[in-house]
Amino acid sequence: MVVAGAVDPAPLRAAGWSLRGALSRDPYDAPHGAGLYADADDVLADPQVDAVALDGGDAGLAGLLPELRAGGLLVLLPTAAPLDPDLVRAARAVAEPAEAAVGLLGRWEPWALTVAAALPLVGSLPVQVTVRGWPRGRSAAAELVDLVAAWCGEVVGAVAAPAPLPAEVLPGGASVAWALLTASGATVLVSHDGGPPEVRLSFPTARLEAGPAGARWTGGADLPLLPLPPGVPPAHGSPPGLVATAAALAAAVGGGDIPTDRWPWPADLGDLLVVARVLEALRTSARTEQLVAVA
Missing domain, CATH: 3.40.50.720 (NAD(P)-binding Rossmann-like Domain)
Known part of the structure; x- marks a missing residue:
């Protein structure tokens, strides 16, 4: 290489x-x-x-x-x-x-793996997602958009302050900085206030809270955070998700394919395009102060 x-x-x-x-x-x-x-x-x-x-x-x-x-x-x-x-x-x-x-390494984080494994147990997509304490910056926003697309499906709209938001604050007073709308009808509200990051996914019959500090069903038991899948090489101090992504790419040497038979698999250029389009829409929204369709 x-x-x-x-x-x-x-x-x-x-x-x-x-x-x-x-x-x-x-x-x-x-x-x-x-x-x-x-x-x-x-x-x-x-x-x-x-x-x-x-x-x-x-x-x-x-x-x-x-x-x-x-x-x-x-x-x-x-x-x-x-x-x-x-x-x-x-x-x-x-x-x-x-x-x-x-x-795109967020999908490899133990708490994100736990969310992905829990979603089929509910049997439906989230109707709302609230995010507290999410880090600021373009890279962090890209990671969250990738996770939202995996959990909620296609993102079709984006809005960022100072544009009017679906909600100005989350329960407890955290200010909403930007929001996403999905084709499934879910609204994603994102706040940078507080920490560590915590994501709350609300379903018609359940609510799941998850972040680096742990995962739990609201009113129910804590969920053990899942490890990386078997076969991922030891990271030796490097980001485990990046090591896993690079190792998966090695399977394509000589004309092979990157394995996609078990989640998580590495993000590809299609995933990157989704992220790029959504972030462009957020920038446009902040400039025009209105909701922007993801083109």
Whole structure:
């Protein structure tokens, strides 16, 4: 594997990848024991390179995503970036592309795994989701959008303060910063106040509360937080979800497929496009002060 940009090689090595070099013109960017590639053509010309871990947050490097996929290289995006919907669409539109995996890591968290396992027990989608203490920032918002899409289905609308919100505060007084509307009719209200993060999913007949501190049915028993699935390599201090994502991508070397037979599986460019579209709608809502349909 070749790294491009500000990519930590430790999770890649933990996942079993061998680091061949870095895509950079700067001699001080060379990883220990690895070489340098001056441009994407050099990477594509090396028959011993199977994959590139690309810093999608670097605008100069993110534009290489369609080219690398078209050239047959597997791509790992360690974070939820790039978040330019047009660029992600272009990368998805490549004819006969190699696989790509995206570091949307919230789905690998024990509390999120527990929520996913509990949903089938209810037999219906949530009618409302309230989120308290969610971290601020684009990456954190991307993670929450990915989880909401997994729990509630397609997000069709977004609204952010100072636009009028479905509710200004949550019970207890936490201020709502933004909200999502889903095709199933669920409303998702998000507050950054307080902490640690806690998500409350309300169903017609039950309510589930979950976060890093634990999970429980309201008025019922606590739920044990689920571990990562068997077969995920030890993280050795790296983010476990990123190690799991990188390890799953390795299954696609030589023309194979990323395993998707058991949740969670790695996010792909389709998931990234969902996130990019929703975040774009939230930005538009904050600017225009109105509810925005997710395009």
